[in-house]
Amino acid sequence: MPNKDLNVQFTNRGRSGKIDKLNIWGYIFLLPFTLVFIVFQLIPLVNTIYNSFFENYMAGLKQVGPNFVGLANFGELFKSGDLVKYFGNTMIMWILGFIPQIVLSLLLSSWFTNPSLRLRFQRFFKTVIYLPNLIMASAFAMLFFTMFDITGPVNGLFVKLGIFKEPFSFFTSIGATRGLVAFMNCLMWFGNTTILLMAGMLGIPVDIFEAADVDGATPTQVFWKITLPLLRPILVYVMVTSLIGGLQMFDVPQILTNGKGDPMRTSMTLIMYLNKHLYSKNYGLAGALSVLLLIITAILSFIVFKVTGEEELNKKAR
Amino acid sequence: MAGNTNSSSADAEFKSASGTLKARRAVCYVVLVIISILCLFWFYMLFINATRSNDELGQGFTLLPSSHLGENLKNIFNNGTIPIVSGMANSVIIAALTALLSTYFSTMTAYSIQVYNYKGKKAIFTFILAIMMIPTQVSALGFVNLVKGMNLEDNFIPLIVPSIAAPITFFYLKQYMAANLPLSLIEAARIDGEHEIGIFNKIALPLMIPAIAVQAIFTFVSSWNNYFTPALILHDSSKKTLPILIAQLRNADFLKFDMGQVYAMIAFSIFPVIVVYLFLSKYIVGGVTAGGVKE
C-alpha cells in the first residue's frame, strides 16, 4: 500500500479506507530520528570526511593549515603500513574473544532453554553472567593490569602452585597481552550474547524438534541441522553487533597497555591509533583514518550480511 | 508469539536415561558455578581494594577486606578537586535521559518502519542498518567541531540528544516489534477513533516494555560508563561525569596518588548501575525471552 502522495493532509480517522492517508504518520514518526541523525551524525561525518583532504594540525601552539592536500593524508597512512598491522591486531583480538564467547553463549543458552534439564537458580545465573558488562571497561582493565602484573597475585599463585618456575611478564608477551584483551572482552560480553541467543532459541517452535525426534535425529544433528539454521537471524545480529564492537575496541587495550599497544604495538587497535591523532590534534590524518575505518566497516559488514543472512534481513524489511 | 513455548535445540540431547541426565545436570551446575565465580570475582576484588589504603594496595593482593573503606570514601568526598556529588548527579541525569530518549524515539522509529507503508521505507531501513556499522569514534572529530560551533561545550545536550538516533537500539526494537505487536490491535484502535500518536503511546509502547527495558539498561550502562565523548565535551569540573572524575583521580600526580581512593570511587560509581540493573534485570532474564529478537 505505498502512499505516493506526500502532501495528503491527515483529516479523518478510522476506517481502513483512510489507511493510505494515515501512512503520512510513518514520516512523522521518522522525523526525530532523521533530524537528530542529520545534525549529530551526518554533519560531523561529512565534516570529518572534508577534513581528511586537508593538512591541518597544531604544532605546539601554532596552527598549521588547513591546506588542501588532496589524498596525501591517505597516502601517508598507507605508506607506513601501520594501518594494516593495527587492523590485523584488532581482528585477531576480536576473533580470539568472539569464538569462546559465541561457543560459551550457545552452550549456556541451550542449557537455560532446555526444559528437560530443569536447571535451578536460573534467574541467579542469568543475572550474574550479565554483571561483568556493568563494570566500566577501563576499571576492569585496571584490575587486570594489577592482577597480572609481574609482582601481582596471579604470578604469585602460579609460582606457588609450581605452574610457573619464575614470575611471567604477561605484558611483554604478545600472546599473553592479546589473550588477556580477548579474555576480558569475552567475559564482558558473553552474558549479553547468551541472553540474546536464549531469546532466539525460545522462538523456535517445539513441533520442529518433536518432528526431528520422531524421525530419529541425533541431538548433534538437531543442533547443526535445525537449531543453528533457525538461529541464523539472531546469530547475524550477534555477529554484526559484535563485529562493530570489535572494530571499536579501545578502552580495554588502551588501559591495559597504557595507551602504547605494546609489546611492539601488537595490541594497538585501529581506534587507539585514531585516538593518537585526535589527541595530537592532527585533524587531517584523523579525518583520513576515520574515512578508512568507515570503508573497512562497510566492507566487513557487507561480507557478514552476504555470508550469513541477507535474505533474513531483507525479509525483515518487509 | 513464540515466547511461551518451552523447548530448544539441545533438549533432545538430554532426553535419554535419567541417570545421565543427572550427570549432565551436575556438569551444568559445575560449569555455571565456575562461570559465576569468574563473573563475580571482579566485583569482589573491587570491593576489597576499596577497603584498602594506598600503602596496603602497594604491598600486593589479598582476598580479605581491610579497614580503610570509610577513610577512602571520606577522602573522596573531601577531595575538593573531585566533585563526586555533582559527578554522580551529572551521570544520573545524562544516563537516565539518554536511556529514556533513546528508547522512546527508537521505538517510535521502529513503529514507523513496522506499522506504516510509505515510499522509500525499505531504503530507509537499509540505510539505518548501514549506519549502524559506523563506529562513533569515526565522526568524533566532526562531532567536536560541531559542538564547538553550536557553542554547546560543557553542555549535556550533545551527550543526550544524539542518542535519539540509535540504530542498534532501533534494530533490536524493530525485531521485537515484528514478533510482538499485532497490527490488528492497531487497526482496532483506529476503528475506535484513537489518534495515531495516542495509539503509539497507549497501545504500542506498553506492549514494548520488556524490550524497552532491555535496551534501557544497555543504553543506561553504556552512557554511564562512557568516557570517550564526555571527555571531549565536558571541561568544567562541575559538569564532569563519574568516568572522567575516575580518570582524573587515577591520573593524579604521584604526590597525591591514592589507589585506595581510586578503587573506592569505582566501587561507588558502579553501585547505582548495579541497582538499576537488578531492578530491571527481570526484563533482561525474563523479558527478552518473551520474544526478543526472533523471526
Place this chain on the structure above:
Amino acid sequence: MKNVKKTLAMIASIAMAGSVFAACGGGNGGSSAGTTAATTTAAEAAAETEAAAETEAAAEPAGDEGKVLNIQVWNEEFKSRVTDHYPGYEEVDATHGKIGDVDVVWTITPSTDNAYQNNLDSILPGNADAAADSKVDIFLVEADYALKYVDADVNVAMKLSDLGITDADLGDQYQYTKDVVTDANGDLRGASWQACSAGLIYNREIAKAVLGSDDPADVQAAVADWATYNETAAKVADAGYYMTAGYADTFRVYSNNVSAPWVQDGKVVIDPNIKAWVDATKAQVDAGQTSASADLWGDEWAKGFYSGQGTKDVFCYFGPAWFFNFSMHSDDAASIAANGGWGFTVGPQGHFWGGTWICAANGTDNPTLVKDIILTMTTNKDVLKEIATADSDCVNSKSVLADLASSEDGNIALLGGQNPYAVLAEGAEKVDMSNLSIYDQGCNEEFQAAMKNYFSGAGSYEDALAQFNSAIVEKYPELTTD
C-alpha cells in the same frame, strides 16, 4: 601587542599610585620586601615603555585590577604551597580562595593524555580577549614542555621584566631554573620555587652487604662514573639484588647529559648519550641487574621501597628531594624509608627531575598580584625556608640551601639522618639545560616506552626505534625522523 602595552601601562599607573597590593593584601609581612622592590622596578619598567603606552595609561584608572585570579594547574602541589605559605591567602574551598578582596580560582586539569596542555592551548592564545573574570592570570609549566609556552612568537607567558621583576630579584635562584623558562631572545618568562637536582638514593643494607660500607663517600666511589657503576651493578646482581628497580630508572641521568637537543631543525636525533642508555640498560636487563617490565611508578617498581616484597630487593633509585617523602612510602611503618634505611649520593652523573614553573599569562588583569605571588613564592627566603622544612622541597635559593646544609633542619630521617642538601645544592649548580626542546616530554616518554620492547626481547633495537619514530610523528606531525 596592544594588550601587552595596555598591561604595561596598567602596571605603570598602579606603580605610580603606590602599592595597591599592600593596601588590599593586609598581614603581608613576609612579602613586604618583595612588594617594595616590585614597586620600584615596575616604575622603571614603566619608564621604559613607549610613549603610546603612557598616553593609554592615563586613561586607565589606578588600581583597576581584576577581582578574580585564575590559576591553571595540573595538580594540587602549588595550591597547597600557596595555601600554606603565601601570606594573606585564605582557603574558601578546595578550588577557591581569597587574597584580600580578590577571589582565587584554581582550575585543575590532569596532565595525562596531554589534557593539561590541550586545555592551555585552547585558552591561552585568546586570553587577552576573554571576559575579565575568566582571564587566566597564572599558569604552571613543567620543564619538559616549558619552552613551548615561553616561546617569544607564541607569547602566551609574560616576560618577567614586563611584570617588573628584575634579574636582581632572582639573583639567589639557580641558573638552570632560569634557563628552562628563557625564550630564544633571552627573556625570562617564568620562575620556580624548586631546584630539583637529583641524585642516587641507595639501600643502606645492600650497600653494607655488597660494598662493605653504607657511607655516602664509599658508595659514591662505587658509582662515580658509568664504568664503576656497571661494575657495582654486576656485584649487586651477583648478591641477588637488582641494581635499579626498572629499565627506565637511569634514563633521566643520561638524557640530562646529552650533547644536543632531541629535535634539531625539525628532525628527531638520537643523541649518543641516549644510545648509551639503551646499550647500558639492555646489558643490565640481560645480566639480570634490572627489570625490563617495571615501569616508573608501577607496582613492580614500587616494591623496591620495601624489603623482600618484589622479585628482588633494589639497590638504588634516582631521584630529587621531593622523591623522598612522597614516593618512598615513608608513612608506612613496614617500608625501608620509615626505618631510615636509605642513603643519598650524587651518582655517576648530575641530573635533575621535575620542578614546576610559575608563568604569568599574557592578558592577565591582575599583574600586581601575579608579580607578588611570583616574587613571594620563588624569592622570599622566609617563605622558601618554610617550604623546605615543612614540605621537604629542595627550594630554589642558594642561600636557603646553604643554611639547610649546615643545620640540623636539613637532616632527613628516611636517609638515616643524613643531610643531603650540600649534595643537592652542588648538583643544582651543575645542571645544564642548554639542550632543552619543546618536544622533550613526548620524546622522553615515547623513547622509554619503545625501548622497553627492545629490553624485554619483544623486538630488536631497530624495531623499537621504528616504533619510537612513528609514535613521535603521531604526536608531533611537524617533525621528521630518520
